Amino acid sequence: MFDVVVVGGGPAGATAAEDLARSGHSVALLDRDGRIKPCGGAIPPRLIADFHVPDHLLVARIRTARMVSPTGRRVDIPIEDGFVGMVDREEFDSFLRSRAEAAGAIRKTGTFIRIVREDGPIVIYRDRATGEQCSLRARIVIGADGARSRVAAEEVPGGDATPYVIAYHEIIAAPEGGGYDPDRCDVVYDGRISPDFYGWVFPHGGRASVGMGSMQRGFDLKQATADLRAAHGLDRCQTIRREGAPIPLKPMDRWDNGRDVVLAGDAAGVVAPSSGEGIYYAMVGGRVAASAASACLASGRASDLGLARRLFMREHKTVFRVLASMQNAYYRSDDRRERFVSLCHDVDVQRLTFEAYMNKRLVRARPMAHLKIGFKNLAHLSGLVSAVRT
Template sequence: MADLSPPAATACDFDVIVLGAGPAGAAAARTARAEGLSVALLDKARFPRAKLCGGGLTGRSARYFQDIFGSPLPPALIDSKTAVEFHAEGQPLGHLPQIPAMHLTMRWSFDAELVARALAAGAADLTGQRIARIDPEGPAVTLADGRRLTARVLIGADGVHSAVARALFGQAHDRARVGFGLEVEAPAAPGNATAPLRIDFGAAHWGYGWHFPKSGSSTIGIGGVQARNPHMKAAMADYLALLGQDPALPVKGHHLPFGDFPARPGRGAVLLAGDAAGLVDPITGEGIAYAMKSGQLAARAAARALAAGAPATALARYRAALRPIHRAIRQARAIRLLLFAPLFRPAFLSAFRRSGHLRQLYMRLLAGEIEYPDMARAVLRRLPAFLAGAVRRGKTP
């Protein structure tokens, strides 16, 4: 008689390997440990390590951090801001003296703290290890020193150029849709402690510019859809000049998956989280919150799949859990047209200049207090004026 019992599980080195120890990977490793799984946290870098980023942590990030890492954001790692200035093409658009707190951090120390918390929870420390090969079928990862590590579930949290996504799909992101950001770290100005955040619409096409005054540095950057910004270096030079900054400051660049996410964030027992899954807000460029949240959801999906004795069901479980994030990104992508398309931008900016309500909504959106449908309703209420302006100019987006 045929043996219909399930095949005996082959021994694996770990329940879960998390590849990439940024916010997504650290959150995944920490959550997997909380679920009682054995975990390896792997990264080519040793921490602290540099990561190009504004370091803006919204209210959403603060909530997810608390939920996943078990405490409020550590005060020593953040500067909290409650005022913001908006500009467009060098002209002031409005000042909000009292916004929901936005927190600014340096990724150098923030990410090191997250990794330390994941390791303290019992994840095996495999940071500082280069990867030679990823085998999604195993799943298994071969290190550059020849060691082959196997797991029941592999979580690819290895950023926008994800090697795990490439192993699964041949590419990590769509070049036509990916975003790109340029940034400098300027010396902290004496007034940084009380200076507001600054956001400049139009500093980049289909994106914006930012000046985040922190206690140890002033982080200044521009970011937008790469394909729409062929002259981004020149735009960055203009932005530095506008802010009166030294043009010789070293400028660095990095991609960000600006609303370009794969419908299937993985395959079977291999899951993608954070930038590797394209989970960046396509209007604000915020990625840390969704990175932490998706890492948590991926680890929980892995735990449920393993408890059911069916690691290959991890993706289906994870996809279901990710639905609200995917919906929010789709909504933001639709609204982005109204905010950034050349046809609508003048009307949007003029509404933004006139309407304190719209500016407040934008900041509450950034703070994670409201979601895109609320913002959409406010923008759509002004749509007739947008359209009338566009028709007058006789243009199409």
Template sequence: MFDVAVIGGGPSGAMAAERLVENGYSVLLVDPGNRIKPCGGAIPSRTLKDFAIPEELLVARAGAARIIAPSGQQVDMQIGDIGFVGMVDRATFDPYLRARAERAGAHLFTGKLIGLEERVDRSLWLSLAATDGDPTASPLILRARMVIGADGANSTVRRLMFPANKRPPYVFAYHEIVESPAEGMAPSFAPDRCDVIYDGRVSPDFYGWVFPHGSHTSIGCGSGVKGHDLRGATAALRVKAGLADCKIVRREGAPLPLKPMRRWDNGRNVLLTGDAAGTVAPASGEGIHYAMLCGRLCADAVQKCLETGQVSALREARRQFMRAHGRIFFILGLMQAIWYRNDRFREKFVAMCADPDVQRLTWESYLNKALVRRDPLAHVRVFFKDLAALVGVRVGGHGPAA
């Protein structure tokens, strides 16, 4: 009988497992160990400090982003000296986090959850199938007092323990990892800059990206529009970025949730975290930092529940997360709904990104994972420029025109 079984060993599950074993609980960490999540791999510099991530895990450091409009208009957004965007490769980042949890004391099982049953005493019986052994072997049956579902957007834990209609909205993300071009071979490519492409041909409701990963580069896009050809859009994006001749290392695709679920717990003994709970930022699709934070919050909530026997403690994870980040998730969701709806608005959005106030507030909010409060006048200026862009007038000599 384990105190807690954590299903899924990505950033959220690994953080939850590590936190719980460090606080003296027996933890089973289950991960198939044979899948790499499609991900641009961007994390703010703050993540390294908050979660003790060594800089050696970064495959690149980006000091700027280039925003590209449907017309080809480009806006460079320099970060300056306030931080950087770190790039990680999930093929090495996730195994590092699982190994760290295992070193702390978690019991790592390489396999997948195929069944979950709650008994009369509210203990949970898990049926597990190994992915690194005999595929014909009988499932392993283990027990746990609590379960944390950190098994991604298509969470098996959520499917087995929550009503069928309880799932967040999604876009589908697809990317190709290619070998980065040699210096001078692709003039529009920069190894220290992230390119973000807002173009309805690439994505009718989200965006495309070219993110450098050192010796490799992630090129992809996402969309919630059924039938949109993500592979074709990515291929066209490679050509436009001058990376068509770069060797493809791997292709990956998966759903990407864009809104936290209204409830993460089942009211008894199961709690969802990370992508399973929908904690991916709208508009940007950023999820690694939020997943790691969510994993720790869920671990603390489970610990409190185990200590007190009060299942209401499980709700604290979502409550604390939304208290800290709910407002920015709301703003990002509103921004996506307004500016991503067609190319006319995307064009205005990219033009607005040239504004110094927009750039500064964007980078400070991203790097600090909080809305910037110290300069209220900047927010007022951005609001009126935003409004002017919507109605099609020019404000203050710069900013978008209709």
């Protein structure tokens, strides 16, 4: 009998397992292993500090972000007084799982099948090595098994109805020379690359992640990525691997079943709208799920599992609402995307955007700047300001 079984060994699940093990709880971490999630790999300085990420996991430090409009106009935004870290998910996720194991979590490798109950939840899974069905008894289960989570679909109301973007990327050997900059990430807002999200070129040291995402069913993600590579002179680079997966677009209204299951990370829908950033929020989600599980184990009150969502939303709800509003306003057409890139020329927008990104909270230190941005935003959306800058 474990205190907690964590289903899923990505950043959310590994963080939850490590926190619980360090708190003295008996924990099993069930993961399929071998799967690498498609991800640009960007992490902010706050994540590096809060979760003690060692320098050797950073494959690049980004100093400039380039926004590319549908007409090919480029806006370079310097990242002042900091950087955006880049990690390769293959190495990063493996490190987090190993760290959880070192803290005392018991690793199990296999595929989740279902939860049954007999004096508490029992996680049924298929062991990867033997192919046999095995079971793990627990007092609480944390579902951290990603977007379209099977734990969420089975156990939590609304868990089978979270909207998502399908993301696809290719890890390639980074080119030498040309227009490629190993210290710059490119974000491409172009309906030909993605009709409702964006494309990206993110350096990973000797490699790069090139990809895009879309909610449109039937949209050819592989062809769009090929077009993106060609447009950036990356079509001749060696392709190391290809990956695709869903990314949720909205936090679920409920993260627990009111009994013995709580969700974390993508399973709970905590990916930032507009940017699609998920690693930081997954790890925060894992931490608050661990806190909620620990509280429930101590009190015996199933209602304490609701702490996970309340703790997360207390700090991040406003940021998520602002980013969702921005996505709804600017991602709907190429004209709107052109205006968004035009807005990115503004120095106040640039500074506040990256201060908020690196610190993971809205910056309130300059109220006049916020007011100016509000007026500029309305002017761009209404067409009072031309999207084309000379």
